[in-house]
Amino acid sequence: MTTPNPIPARRGSLVGPLVLLLLGVLFLVSNLRPDLSVWRLFSRYWPFLLIFWGGARLLEYILARFTSRPIARGLSGGEVFLAVAICLLGSGFGFFERREGRWGPFRVRGLEMLGENYDFPVQASRKIPPNATVVINNLQGNVRVVGADEAELKITGQKSIRAFDRSSAEQADKSTVVEIIEQGTTFHVRTNQDRVSGDRKVSTDLIVTVPKGVSLGLEGRLGDFDVKDVAGPVDVNSQNAGVRLTNIAKNVRVSLRRSDIVSARAVKGNVDISGRGRDVELEDIAGTVNIDGGFSGSIKIQNVAKPVRYNSTQTDLHVEKVPGKLEMDLGSLTATEVVGPFRLNAQSKDVRLEEFSKEVEISTRRGDIQLRLTKTPLSGAIHAESSSGNIRLEAPAGARFQLQATTGNGRVENEFGESIQSRTQGHGAEMKGGTVGATPVHLSTKRGTVVVRKGS
Amino acid sequence: MAHSFCGCGRCTVGAITGPLMLIAAGVLFAVDQAGSYSIRQTWPVLLILYGVSKALAAIVPAHGGR
Numbered sequence: 001m002t003t004p005n006p007i008p009a010r011r012g013s014l015v016g017p018l019v020l021l022l023l024g025v026l027f028l029v030s031n032l033r034p035d036l037s038v039w040r041l042f043s044r045y046w047p048f049l050l051i052f053w054g055g056a057r058l059l060e061y062i063l064a065r066f067t068s069r070p071i072a073r074g075l076s077g078g079e080v081f082l083a084v085a086i087c088l089l090g091s092g093f094g095f096f097e098r099r100e101g102r103w104g105p106f107r108v109r110g111l112e113m114l115g116e117n118y119d120f121p122v123q124a125s126r127k128i129p130p131n132a133t134v135v136i137n138n139l140q141g142n143v144r145v146v147g148a149d150e151a152e153l154k155i156t157g158q159k160s161i162r163a164f165d166r167s168s169a170e171q172a173d174k175s176t177v178v179e180i181i182e183q184g185t186t187f188h189v190r191t192n193q194d195r196v197s198g199d200r201k202v203s204t205d206l207i208v209t210v211p212k213g214v215s216l217g218l219e220g221r222l223g224d225f226d227v228k229d230v231a232g233p234v235d236v237n238s239q240n241a242g243v244r245l246t247n248i249a250k251n252v253r254v255s256l257r258r259s260d261i262v263s264a265r266a267v268k269g270n271v272d273i274s275g276r277g278r279d280v281e282l283e284d285i286a287g288t289v290n291i292d293g294g295f296s297g298s299i300k301i302q303n304v305a306k307p308v309r310y311n312s313t314q315t316d317l318h319v320e321k322v323p324g325k326l327e328m329d330l331g332s333l334t335a336t337e338v339v340g341p342f343r344l345n346a347q348s349k350d351v352r353l354e355e356f357s358k359e360v361e362i363s364t365r366r367g368d369i370q371l372r373l374t375k376t377p378l379s380g381a382i383h384a385e386s387s388s389g390n391i392r393l394e395a396p397a398g399a400r401f402q403l404q405a406t407t408g409n410g411r412v413e414n415e416f417g418e419s420i421q422s423r424t425q426g427h428g429a430e431m432k433g434g435t436v437g438a439t440p441v442h443l444s445t446k447r448g449t450v451v452v453r454k455g456s
Numbered sequence: 457m458a459h460s461f462c463g464c465g466r467c468t469v470g471a472i473t474g475p476l477m478l479i480a481a482g483v484l485f486a487v488d489q490a491g492s493y494s495i496r497q498t499w500p501v502l503l504i505l506y507g508v509s510k511a512l513a514a515i516v517p518a519h520g521g522r
Contacts, residue, residue, distance in 0.1 A: 053478050055475070061471050075474030
């Protein structure tokens with residue numbers, strides 16, 4: 001614990017130089033073998049370089065401490081400079097990869113994401129039966145599908161090819177002709193981007209008109225899907241896509257690895273969404289809604305005539321019907337005019353229900369629960385419990401219910417007069433009473449206030 | 457660049473701040489790439505970490521009078 005013996009304190013850290021070495025090798029390899037696309041690897045995994053670096057330094061420090069060897073204190077100026085340089089380089093490349101086209105034209109060996117953009121028109125069409133199946137496979141680019149009263153599959157659009165010169169772009173254009181392939185009653189639309197390799201990158205934006213009655217299958221890796229006015233089922237499958245569906249007469253299935261938005265409007269069938277992403281917006285759905293997976297943004301559900309189920313690692317939700325509105329994000333759930341049975345099991349959520357009907361069952365680990373009825377009478381049992389959070393029930397003055405409310409640590413408040421009795425119990429309190437035989441209401445929290453109020 | 461190592465609390469905090477900041481930066485950028493939170497939203501975390509370590513270094517006793 002004291003200043004160490006006078007060993008010459010000259011040894012710095014080994015990790016910094018090692019990182020430098022690694023970067024040098026990376027540069028060298030990418031210069032000698034541009035085909036290995038080292039930079040793509042780097043642009044994807046560079047943050048882990050920082051993490052390993054930090055981890056190694058920490059380890060080095062701990063080792064030095066045990067052997068009480070001298071070691072550099074903290075990061076040296078050179079190391080800080082190197083770290084900042086890596087951050088700039090790395091985030092810069094990420095930027096190039098995500099928004100190509102904004103920085104070109106650059107010509108740097110080994111940086112295949114640079115170069116120039118060349119655009120080519122896309123056109124194809126074919127008569128198909130009105131109830132055929134159309135499968136569109138587009139690795140990269142946006143696809144827009146519109147149903148029309150025609151018996152023809154019509155494709156227009158634009159292909160954007162990133163290459164270092166026009167002739168190589170033209171060659172890439174020729175090998176990625178958009179095709180319509182017939183297989184029985186199924187018609188495959190292929191953009192054939194996988195036929196181009198090397199330092200050229202193809203992205204195809206398609207506008208597709210189909211006969212209204214077709215069944216649709218959409219597949220892709222990166223790019224948005226937009227579908228409108230289709231009477232058959234729609235199936236979307238992508239690694240990373242924003243999906244917008246409007247006016248679909250049959251079932252809709254969306255399966256994504258990543259997405260910024262999934263929206264569905266005016267769907268007459270069921271909606272099934274699975275995977276991960278940010279926002280979900282559903283409106284006017286006549287069938288059931290099933291959401292499976294993690295959606296970290298805001299989830300808005302409006303006017304659903306059949307059961308809604310949401311299932312993630314954090315949250316389990318079931319609502320029988322949503323004639324009104326339900327909004328949910330990572331920390332809260334607000335619903336107005338929903339029909340029970342409403343069942344929610346959540347880790348950490350503030351819950352607010354207004355003008356609900358039928359049974360309600362809420363259980364959260366952390367978060368406040370607010371139940372509010374102003375016009376609607378209580379029409380089903382209520383069971384609300386939180387491990388940590390306040391619970392508040394607001395009901396019309398004439399509401400009849402049989403209450404049992406407890407808090408393990410906190411107080412209770414009652415506005416319903418003498419028919420409900422309150423008493424304290426250790427750090428907590430309890431309320432009991434109401435109309436015997438009326439709708440049962442159970443409210444319980446381990447820590448927090450429990451309030452029953454008369455609504456105005 | 458090399459300083460002799462002193463085991464006092466202040467030196468300990470000073471010595472692990474850098475590596476921890478590196479790790480934090482790495483995690484934030486990785487999260488940025490994963491697409492859930494952009495580094496443009498999360499960068500203040502680094503500021504907070506740095507502030508916390510500075511505060512710790514000020515609170516923790518120093519021996520050896522550096």
